[in-house]
Amino acid sequence: MRRPLSFLIPLLALAAAALLPLVSGPYPLAVARSVLTYMALAISWDMLLRSGQISFGIAGFFGLGAYAAALSVLRGGMSPILSILFAGVFAGAVALILGLVILRLRAVYFSITTLALAEIFRVIIQNWSDFTGGPEGLVLPKLIFNGESKSLYWLVLAAVVIACAASTMFEKSRIRLALSAIRNNEQSAAASGIGIFKYLLVAFVVSSFIQGIVGGIQLQGYGFASPDAVFDSNYTLLPLAMALLGGIHGTPGPVIGALLLGIAAEFLKLHIPYGHLVVYGIIIVLVILFMPQGLYGLLRSRRHAVAPVAENRVDAGAWGK
Amino acid sequence: MSTLETRGLTRRFGGLVAVNNVSFSLDRGEILGVIGPNGSGKTTFINLVSGVYLPSSGSIMFKGRDITSDAPHLRARAGIARTFQLIHPLQSLTVRENVMLGFLFSRGMRLRQARVEADTICGSLGLERLDRGVAEITMLETKKMEIARALANNPEILFLDEVMAGLNVDETREMVGLVQSVSRRHNIGVGVVEHVMSVIRDLTHRVIVLENGEIIAAGPYEEVSRNPRVIAAYLGGAA
Ligand SMILES: Nc1ncnc2c1ncn2[C@@H]1O[C@H](COP(=O)(O)OP(=O)(O)OP(=O)(O)O)[C@@H](O)[C@H]1O
Ligand SMILES: [Mg+2]
Numbered sequence: 001m002r003r004p005l006s007f008l009i010p011l012l013a014l015a016a017a018a019l020l021p022l023v024s025g026p027y028p029l030a031v032a033r034s035v036l037t038y039m040a041l042a043i044s045w046d047m048l049l050r051s052g053q054i055s056f057g058i059a060g061f062f063g064l065g066a067y068a069a070a071l072s073v074l075r076g077g078m079s080p081i082l083s084i085l086f087a088g089v090f091a092g093a094v095a096l097i098l099g100l101v102i103l104r105l106r107a108v109y110f111s112i113t114t115l116a117l118a119e120i121f122r123v124i125i126q127n128w129s130d131f132t133g134g135p136e137g138l139v140l141p142k143l144i145f146n147g148e149s150k151s152l153y154w155l156v157l158a159a160v161v162i163a164c165a166a167s168t169m170f171e172k173s174r175i176r177l178a179l180s181a182i183r184n185n186e187q188s189a190a191a192s193g194i195g196i197f198k199y200l201l202v203a204f205v206v207s208s209f210i211q212g213i214v215g216g217i218q219l220q221g222y223g224f225a226s227p228d229a230v231f232d233s234n235y236t237l238l239p240l241a242m243a244l245l246g247g248i249h250g251t252p253g254p255v256i257g258a259l260l261l262g263i264a265a266e267f268l269k270l271h272i273p274y275g276h277l278v279v280y281g282i283i284i285v286l287v288i289l290f291m292p293q294g295l296y297g298l299l300r301s302r303r304h305a306v307a308p309v310a311e312n313r314v315d316a317g318a319w320g321k
Numbered sequence: 322m323s324t325l326e327t328r329g330l331t332r333r334f335g336g337l338v339a340v341n342n343v344s345f346s347l348d349r350g351e352i353l354g355v356i357g358p359n360g361s362g363k364t365t366f367i368n369l370v371s372g373v374y375l376p377s378s379g380s381i382m383f384k385g386r387d388i389t390s391d392a393p394h395l396r397a398r399a400g401i402a403r404t405f406q407l408i409h410p411l412q413s414l415t416v417r418e419n420v421m422l423g424f425l426f427s428r429g430m431r432l433r434q435a436r437v438e439a440d441t442i443c444g445s446l447g448l449e450r451l452d453r454g455v456a457e458i459t460m461l462e463t464k465k466m467e468i469a470r471a472l473a474n475n476p477e478i479l480f481l482d483e484v485m486a487g488l489n490v491d492e493t494r495e496m497v498g499l500v501q502s503v504s505r506r507h508n509i510g511v512g513v514v515e516h517v518m519s520v521i522r523d524l525t526h527r528v529i530v531l532e533n534g535e536i537i538a539a540g541p542y543e544e545v546s547r548n549p550r551v552i553a554a555y556l557g558g559a560a
Contacts, residue, residue, distance in 0.1 A: 174425050174432060177418055184411040187373060190393035191403055193427030193474060249413075 010164070013255075017157055021150040029153055033221070035262030036156045037214060041239035042246075042254035043163040044210035047170055048203045050249050052183035053103070054111045058239055060118025061091040061208040063230035065215025067125055070138045070225045075131075080144035084155075084216035091212025092205045099204045103197060115236075122231040137226025144220040152221050159217055163210050167251040170203075179203060180249075234277075238265065241280040244287045247294025256296055322385055323348045324510055325370070325401070325478045330379035332362075332369055332534075339365040341534035342379070347510040349477050352500070354521040354542065355514045357531030358554055363514045364406050366531070367480045371403045372396045384477070398427045402476035404467040406483045406514070410455040416466055417443070417451035423473025442469050446499060461492045465499070472503065479504075480512040485520055493517065497524050518546070530554065 065087035072078040145151035181189035246257025268276035323346035332340040372393035424435035530538040532554040
């Protein structure tokens with residue numbers, strides 16, 4: 001609205017992303033699919049972060065989605081596309097029920113609880129062998145689109161579009177004001193009539209829904225789910241590092257961060273196996289210390305003479321409360 | 322029955338009784354001073370009425386309804402607004418957005434309408450350039466914004482917790498005028514907590530005095546300011 005660029009750039013980026021399979025070889029396309037997968041997760045994580053709540057449970061709801069999709073196909077005879085939707089709804093429903101309890105927690109207590117939840121999901125699925133296949137996991141007899149890589153890529157791109165749309169909806173509506181107010185000061189927010197719990201619940205459920213969908217797609221893409229594979233802590237760590245690097249509290253940051261770090265991670269994995277984990281850690285620390293507003297924040301403060309820089313940082317105060 | 326009434330309102334923190342058996346009432350259009358030495362329970366009393374804390378005992382009636390255990394955001398919507406002694410403006414939002422909140426969430430307006438209303442109310446308080454962040458505005462502007470934020474809820478009762486603190490003499494005089502005109506124009510009952518006695522004298526119709534959480538005197542300022550117990554409380558507090 002403000003400037004035509006802010007409308008044009010996302011559109012061009014989407015067009016480029018959509019056309020990529022027509023020009024790209026199989027390996028770059030696989031990398032791109034992985035980048036997009038993490039991108040959707042990074043956006044979803046940031047959507048909750050806007051309320052001040054820092055989740056370490058991305059892998060939990062992602063894995064839950066993967067298993068919901070697998071079981072709905074294997075035990076419920078659901079169609080692949082429907083199973084992906086079901087994965088989102090299931091993860092969202094679990095978030096709704098658990099959120100009623102854990103969204104009373106704040107700061108580090110909330111974060112640790114989300115981390116513990118992801119572990120609990122994994123342990124339950126691992127031990128409920130009759131139903132879930134236990135530690136060996138589940139294999140789908142048939143992949144969506146028969147495993148055709150271009151269509152799979154577009155499916156993941158669709159998830160990114162959904163995540164971006166939801167995130168933009170948060171930004172353009174009263175939800176942004178509510179979440180920012182809650183993040184800044186809950187007493188002030190409540191004094192302006194904001195129902196804090198309701199908005200926390202909305203953010204938590206929507207972000208878990210997206211994570212569930214991405215998990216469902218991942219399952220359909222690989223045709224395989226095991227507790228160790230789908231609850232891998234990488235699914236929490238990488239999106240988090242991406243959002244921090246790109247810039248938090250908005251859609252562009254996680255997108256930029258996912259592009260850069262996703263591609264970098266691919267090279268690192270080739271050249272120094274496991275070295276990529278060290279690099280994520282270093283990036284997280286450096287960004288929090290020296291560039292709390294992220295790359296996009298930096299870009300913005302260059303363009304506007306006076307920029308509200310102070311807003312974009314993981315609120316250290318929230319951890320000290 | 323008055324717009325706002327408390328009966329036997331009491332709040333303990335561990336062994337400390339911060340507010341002790343306070344019964345009071347406030348009507349629309351009235352300006353009430355709430356004074357007392359440091360730590361006498363003024364802020365805690367506002368926190369009880371606005372729902373930040375629940376009372377240990379006693380009750381709060383608003384427009385004939387018992388709101389003793391209502392959540393803070395429901396009280397804001399019902400018509401009890403407040404400012405905070407330790408101001409915490411929302412630093413991720415612009416001045417305009419700070420003021421829009423009440424219109425959006427207390428009154429349920431849409432964004433566009435809330436923006437227009439926020440501009441109007443800020444204009445009436447002499448608050449301009451609303452696209453600024455709250456870190457960029459002066460103390461006086463911050464105080465005006467806090468009042469605008471409170472008014473956005475369309476309150477019938479408004480508590481101002483040391484809203485003059487940090488202002489110079491001229492600014493204080495301007496704020497006194499603003500509070501008076503706001504109370505008159507919107508027919509709001511205002512509870513003013515203030516340490517500056519000239520402000521209490523100029524502004525209020527009636528005063529209650531707290532000491533150790535209890536009301537030790539009530540009445541017009543001239544009367545209360547001559548009360549030996551009140552004088553003793555202030556001297557004791559200063560000593
Ligand atoms: N959350 C709390 N926990 C424990 N004690 C508290 C709490 N809030 C207030 N108190 C205590 O209650 C008493 C009353 O405090 P309150 O802030 O209401 O006083 P006040 O009259 O507003 O003082 P001041 O003029 O300094 O603002 C003080 O002794 C204070 O330490
Ligand atoms: Mg106080």
